[in-house]
Amino acid sequence: MPRPLEPVGQGTRIVLGVSFFVIFVVAWAVATLGGFVSRTFLADPITMMQDGWLLLTRFGFAADIAVTVWRVVGGFIMAAVIAVPIGLMMGAYKPFEAFLEPFVSFARYLPASAFVPLLILWAGIGEFQKLLVIFIGSFFQIILMIAVAVGNTRRDLVEAAYTLGSTDMGIVKRVLLPANAPEIAEILRLVLGWAWTYVIVAELIGSSSGIGHMIIDSQALMATGQMIFGIIVIGVIGLISDFLFKGLNRALFPWRLA
Amino acid sequence: MTDTILSIESVSRVFPGVRGGAPIRALEPTSLNVARNDFITILGPSGCGKSTLLRIVAGLDRPSAGRVLLEGREITGPGADRGMVFQSYTLFPWLTIAENIAYGLREKGIPKSERQDIVASYTEKVGLRGFENHYPKQLSGGMQQRTAIARALANDPAILLLDEPFGALDNQTRALMQELLLGIWERERKTVLFVTHDIEEAIFLASRVVVMTARPGRIKADIPVDLPHPRHYRMKTSPEFSNLKAQLTEEIRAEALQADGVY
Numbered sequence: 260m261p262r263p264l265e266p267v268g269q270g271t272r273i274v275l276g277v278s279f280f281v282i283f284v285v286a287w288a289v290a291t292l293g294g295f296v297s298r299t300f301l302a303d304p305i306t307m308m309q310d311g312w313l314l315l316t317r318f319g320f321a322a323d324i325a326v327t328v329w330r331v332v333g334g335f336i337m338a339a340v341i342a343v344p345i346g347l348m349m350g351a352y353k354p355f356e357a358f359l360e361p362f363v364s365f366a367r368y369l370p371a372s373a374f375v376p377l378l379i380l381w382a383g384i385g386e387f388q389k390l391l392v393i394f395i396g397s398f399f400q401i402i403l404m405i406a407v408a409v410g411n412t413r414r415d416l417v418e419a420a421y422t423l424g425s426t427d428m429g430i431v432k433r434v435l436l437p438a439n440a441p442e443i444a445e446i447l448r449l450v451l452g453w454a455w456t457y458v459i460v461a462e463l464i465g466s467s468s469g470i471g472h473m474i475i476d477s478q479a480l481m482a483t484g485q486m487i488f489g490i491i492v493i494g495v496i497g498l499i500s501d502f503l504f505k506g507l508n509r510a511l512f513p514w515r516l517a
Numbered sequence: 518m519t520d521t522i523l524s525i526e527s528v529s530r531v532f533p534g535v536r537g538g539a540p541i542r543a544l545e546p547t548s549l550n551v552a553r554n555d556f557i558t559i560l561g562p563s564g565c566g567k568s569t570l571l572r573i574v575a576g577l578d579r580p581s582a583g584r585v586l587l588e589g590r591e592i593t594g595p596g597a598d599r600g601m602v603f604q605s606y607t608l609f610p611w612l613t614i615a616e617n618i619a620y621g622l623r624e625k626g627i628p629k630s631e632r633q634d635i636v637a638s639y640t641e642k643v644g645l646r647g648f649e650n651h652y653p654k655q656l657s658g659g660m661q662q663r664t665a666i667a668r669a670l671a672n673d674p675a676i677l678l679l680d681e682p683f684g685a686l687d688n689q690t691r692a693l694m695q696e697l698l699l700g701i702w703e704r705e706r707k708t709v710l711f712v713t714h715d716i717e718e719a720i721f722l723a724s725r726v727v728v729m730t731a732r733p734g735r736i737k738a739d740i741p742v743d744l745p746h747p748r749h750y751r752m753k754t755s756p757e758f759s760n761l762k763a764q765l766t767e768e769i770r771a772e773a774l775q776a777d778g779v780y
Contacts, residue, residue: 418577419607419665423621423672424597433624437611514611514652 302484307491310484320473324492327469330386331458334393335451342401343443349402350409350439351431360406363399371396372460384465389458396457397450404450408442409435441512448504455497522708523551523574523676528583530569543569545735546583549727551676554706558713558723560765562773566734567712571680574710575601587675597621600669604681606661608653614664615640615649621672639667642701659690666698676708683718695721696750703747716765720744721753726765731772738768 261267267275284304290296291303302310314320349356349363374395382388412435420434462471470489477485509516530544544566551557561567572578574585576595585592587599600621608617615636622632640646643663653661662682669677679698683691699722702709713719719726720742728738744757752758 413607415603415605415607416609418595419601419603420609420620420624421577421595422575422597422599422601422678423668424624426624429624433620434609438609440611512611514654 298483299481300483302482302487306484307487310482311488311492314473314485314488323469323473324496327458327462327471327493328496330389330461330469331393331451331454333386334390334458335397335447335454337390338394338397338401338450339447342398343405343447346402346405347409347431347436347439349406350412351435356406356410360403363402363406367399367403369395369399371457375461375464379465384467389461389466389469392457392461393454397454400450400453401446404446405439405443408439408446412438441508441515444504444508444511448501448508451500451504452497455493459493520553521550522553522588523549523710524586525549525551525570525574526584526586528570528573528580528585530566530573530578531581542733544573544580545733547735548583549736551708551710554708555725556702556709556711556723557725557727558711558719559727559729560713560716560719560769561729561734562731562769563714565729565731565772567729568680570729570734571601571678571710571712574676575599575678577601597625597672598675599678600672600674600676601678602662602665602669602680602682604684606653606658606665606685608661608664608668610653613650613652614645614656617653617664618668618671620668625672635671639671642670643667643697657690658686659694662686662694663697666701670701670705670707674707676710679709679711681713682711684713684715691715691718692750698722699748716762716769717753720758720761720765721748721750726761728765728768729772731775737772740765 288304291298291301292305298306311320345359349359371392375392378388378391378395382391416438417430417434420430425433458469459471459474462469463475466472470493474486474489477483477489525548527546527548528544529542529546532541532543534540547570559567559570569578573580574587574592576592576599592599608614609620612620618636618639619632622635627635636649640649643666645660645663645667648656648660653664656664665682666679683694686694695718701707702722709722711719711722723742726738726740726742727736728740729735730737740761742761744752744755
């Protein structure tokens with residue numbers, strides 16, 4: 260037995276991580292192929308793969324995936340570009356924080372999915388409406404988390420910078436920002452994961468393309484294989500974006516690992 | 518010889534009470550004149566307000582009453598004319614050693630080529646050649662504090678303030694750091710204000726030891742140290758040194774007892 264907090268080797272880590280995926284698929288196969296679960300409710304892995312192949316080769320599912328990815332990334336970048344500076348200023352300047360923090364805390368609990376009908380009314384059912392759902396879901400979360408991170412910057416680093424002649428703006432740009440850059444990247448990675456749940460909700464209603472649209476279409480046909488394939492694709496894309504983000508963080512902030 | 522660079526005029530500091538408690542008088546009205554190129558150590562037990570005094574000189578804290586003049590001008594906030602080295606490791610972790618030393622120069626807008634020359638010279642002075650491109654995390658505590666000293670000196674401040682800079686280091690490293698700092702001072706004759714609770718350190722480095730009382734802090738004694746320069750670590754075992762140490766031990770012991778509530 261391992262002892263508490265004892266580290267695990269890189270090889271063992273990979274083997275253990277992969278083996279749970281294997282156990283999961285095997286359990287699924289036994290449940291479905293073994294006849295324990297009705298085919299109507301849950302497709303078996305083989306049917307799922309066949310349906311997925313069909314989706315990709317015959318029904319242009321790749322285009323749906325591309326549309327969904329673009330919506331997530333587009334809405335998320337819109338939110339991040341505006342929210343990061345606001346969060347930074349909120350963390351740095353306390354009156355600004357006192358002014359905005361109560362409202363942002365309130366707005367953060369407004370469920371993005373509940374805005375979908377309203378946004379259809381305001382923005383139609385075009386791309387802009389989809390982007391807005393992601394935007395609303397991510398914007399306030401990013402602001403608040405970054406404000407907290409920046410507010411927790413080590414005070415002695417700020418003081419040291421002042422004694423070296425930094426101006427107030429110098430402190431914001433050359434201490435608060437770089438000191439929190441890795442954490443900001445980590446916050447963005449986390450919120451991007453949440454953005455994926457909003458996009459699917461946005462696509463379930465009033466959409467003619469995207470992964471969510473495919474899933475709702477398949478429900479009408481009782482094609483559980485296709486639905487599961489769609490869900491798994493989302494999981495795989497999430498996993499890939501996570502890897503990319505982590506790799507990027509490691510490349511951008513070598514001082515953290517030094 | 519009485520060329521005063523820094524004058525502390527009846528500076529006191531009262532911290533407001535926490536949750537309706539009584540206000541805390543950290544520093545009684547304190548006056549002190551610092552001569553140009555002097556090395557002064559402020560010696561006192563923990564919590565005697567010596568760090569508060571230094572922070573007020575740095576501009577990081579405001580006095581409740583009184584004022585501090587640096588070259589005749591009143592201090593209203595922190596500035597590059599007063600370099601500071603803290604007890605905690607305050608190198609910027611996202612910058613390399615060279616970039617850390619260059620930080621103040623960059624804030625001043627000094628061109629890159631000139632910056633590189635200054636950084637190279639101070640890297641050399643604190644014995645960190647070859648570590649320019651390391652990050653602070655990769656360095657030992659002693660090396661980090663050496664970088665912090667270089668970072669403060671590279672800015673060419675009028676006065677160097679050090680707040681127990683070697684407090685977190687082990688004894689051997691601390692002794693080496695004292696010699697390094699003293700060596701730099703003997704060569705460059707900067708004005709230095711150095712806060713410590715270590716009696717030996719206070720004597721070895723200073724030309725004047727200012728002893729502070731337990732909280733609320735005020736100056737209890739001002740003792741000149743007439744040991745010759747350059748000083749060598751063996752001096753710490755000389756009779757003159759021992760006499761001073763005995764004298765200061767008595768001064769500080771009474772305060773430590775009082776601070777600890779033994780009386």
